Amino acid sequence: MSQTSVNRLYLMQVGSMPEYQIPIVCFLVQTKDGRNILIDSGLPANIPDEASDFENGKDVIEQLASIGLTPDDIDTVVSTHYDIDHAGRHAAFTKAHYVVQRAHHVDAASNPRFAATRTEWEQPLARLRLVDGDTEWLPGLTLIETSGHVPGHQSVLVRLPNTGAVLLTIDAVPFADGFSRDQQATDGDAEAEAVRASTIKLLDLAEREHVNLVIFGHDxxxxxxxxKLPEYYD
Incomplete structure (x- = not known):
């Protein structure tokens, strides 16, 4: 496999949608040189009334503490998108840089869908790292632009020393049964067409990069x- 600077991948379930039995999740990547990279941050501490279907569990800060980390130990927050169940604790990581697709950040500025978490994701420009399309953030960690669920959504490809390539689809493909080329035609629905295009893109990537594990966002x-943390993939 290609060279990687990634050492470990931790998985955290930080909440749920109990009615639908859907887990709310985020991830921690640790590098060989000691960096901590958080991928998403889960639900806000106080869930607004319009998002009452969600329920917090052991939040990301508590889970990080269980392996000896504080918010100040997080170097980078990879923000896949600004939905309330993915960006709800961003503001806790005051020492981190935030990595997000430029198209998503620009859309969010005027999109009411992301208003509930605006105080979390609207970080100082000096701490934002806006990327355009597929980007190798560091050896072994690649951001994959997968619009559809929202404009500028990004998935993440992680290369581990022993496990090999792991694909985090996030909300581009939230459930395993959607990871298929056999979807029905969408009759001009632009969002559905974008979802399908991103699904095919990830299927092609999984084949091309010999991905050993695909982790779906809410399955x-x-x-x-x-x-799950404190266990990890390495």
């Missing part, structure tokens, strides 16, 4: 089987 059955 409860899969998450029951996965290693």
């Amino acid at each position: 409860a059955a899969q998450w029951e089987r996965l290693r």
Whole structure:
């Protein structure tokens, strides 16, 4: 496999949508030189009324503390998108840089969908790192532009020393049964067409990069089987 600077990948379930049995999740990547990279941050501490379907569990800050980390130990927050269940604790990581697709950040500025978490994701420009399309952030960690769920959504490809390539689809493909080329035609629905295009892009990537593990963003059955913090993939 290609050279990687990534050492470990931790998975955290930080909340849920109980009615639908959907896990709310985020991830921590640790590098060989000691950097801590958080991928998403889960739900806000106080969930607004319009998002009452969500329920907090052991939040990201508590989970990081269980392996000896504080918010100040996080060097980078990779923000896949600004939905309330993915960007709800961003503001806690005051020493971090925030990595997000430029197209998403620009759209969010005037999109009411992301207003509930604006105080979390609207960080000082000096701490934002806006990327355009697929980007190798560091050896072993690649951001994959996968618009559809929202404009400028990004998935993440992680290369681990022993496990090999792991694809985090996030909300581009939230459930395993959607990871297929056999979707029906979408009859001009631009959002659905974008979702399909991103799904095909990730399927092609999984084949091309010999991905050993695909982790879907909200698949409860899969998450029951996965290693979760304090366990990890290496």
